[in-house]
Amino acid sequence: MAATDRREPRALRWRALRWRALLWPALLWPAVGAAQTTGSTRFGVYADDDDTLVLTPMVGATATPALGATVSVHYLADIVTSSSVDLVSAATASFTERRDDLSVSAGYTTLSQLSVGVGYDWSHETDYLSHTVSLTLGDEFLDRNLQLGLAWASSFNTVGRSGDPTFAESMVNHSATLTGAQVLSRGTVLKLTYQGQRAEGFQSSVYRYVAIGGAGFGGYRTAEIVPEVRWRHAAALALNQHLVGDLYANLGYRLYRDTWGVTAHTAELRLGWEATRTVDVWLRERVHAQGGASFYRSRYDALQTFMSSDKELGALLSSTTGLQVDFRWQGVGQSLGVSAFGLDLKVDYLDIRYDDFLPLDGLTAWMAEIGTSLTF
C-alpha cells in the first residue's frame, strides 16, 4: 500500500506561522535575563504491532528571572507513520504526518507559598489546530503539610479533513482540576485529584467509518457520528510511601466516568530504589480496565443516532510494564557554569486486549524515552 502525505496547500500558511511562532521565544529568551536556567531535551519512540510508529522529540527551557518567578517554553513534535487497521477500515492506505506543539507558561510564588500561573499551548497539524489557555492557583496550609491547587484550562480546536480544504468544524473543551496533597508522616504523602471536563462540538473522527449490516452482500460503511457534548469526570488518588532504607513505593488509582458511558479503573504501582546519591531505578506496573461507550459497536445491524467503532471507545484491558533509570549529578561542570546535569532512560511494554473489536484482538507496543536536562 502506498503511503500518502496529508500535507495540503493550506498547510503552507501554517508552515510560515509555525516557524515564526518558534522563533519568538528564542528571541525573547535573552531579554528574560534569567538568574537560573534549565534546558531539557527528550526523545520518545512508540512502536506497535499495528504498524504505527510515533517519534516525539521535545526541547524546553525554564528560567527563574526573579525570586519566585518562573518562565517556561516547550516545543514538541509528534511524527506519526501508520498503516493501522483503523486506516484500512477508513479506506486509507497509510499516512505520515507531524503535529507541532508549542507551549509557554509563567508562574509566580510568593514568600507565603501562594502561587499563580498562566499558560498558553498551540498545537497544529495539517488537519487540526488547537489553542489552549490555562490558569493555575496553589497555596500551602497547616505548616506546609497541606497543599491545595486549582487549575482551569480552555481549549479551542478547529478540526479539518485531509483533501477537503473547505471542511472546518469547531470543538471547545473546558476543564477544571482540584488537587490536594497532604503530608501524613515523615515518609508518607497522599494526593487527591478531581478533574471535570466538558467538550462540545465536533468530536467524531473524519477518517473513521462504521460497518452496517452483514459482512457480505448488503453490508456497507458510513461515517461514525458521536454526541456533540461529552462530560468527563476523573478522580485520582496517589500515595507516595517510603518503605525501608532506599526503597520507595508510589501507588495510584483513578476512577473515570463520562456521559458517553465509558467507565474506567486505572491502577499503578511504582517501586523505586535510590541506588546511589545520583541514581534512581524504577519498576512499574500499570493496569487500565474500561467499559465501552453506550453506543460503541464493532458492527451495527442498522443505522443509529450515534455510531462508533473506535477501539479506544470499546471495552479494553491494558497493562504497561516498565523500567526507568534516572541519573542526577550536582555540581559537575561548574567551570562551564553547569550546576546540575540529569539523564533519564525509560522503557515500557504495553499490551492492550480489546473485548469487541473485529479487526484486532489486541496490540502490543514498545515505548522508549531518553531525556536530558542541564541547569546553568
Added chain:
Amino acid sequence: MKRAGHSLRRLLPLVVGLWALVGGAGCAAVKPWERGTLAKRCMRFDANAEAALLEQHTFAYREGAAGASGGGGGGCGCN
C-alpha cells in the same frame, strides 16, 4: 449525561470523607526539619513532569479515559 452526574454526586461524599480522614491523620504535622525523606525525588509527585506529559498523551490516545493525572488538560491537537 445524568448518569455521570449521579456518579459524581455519589463520589463527592467519598472524596470529602477520605479527605477528612487523611486530614485528621495529618494533624500530627511534620516539621520542616523532619522532611528529609519527603524531599527525595522518589517521594515527589512532579519529579519528571516532561516524561509524565508525554505518557499522558500516549495513554489518552490509546484509551477512552483521561484526566486527573496532573496538568490542566486541554486539546490533544490530534485527529
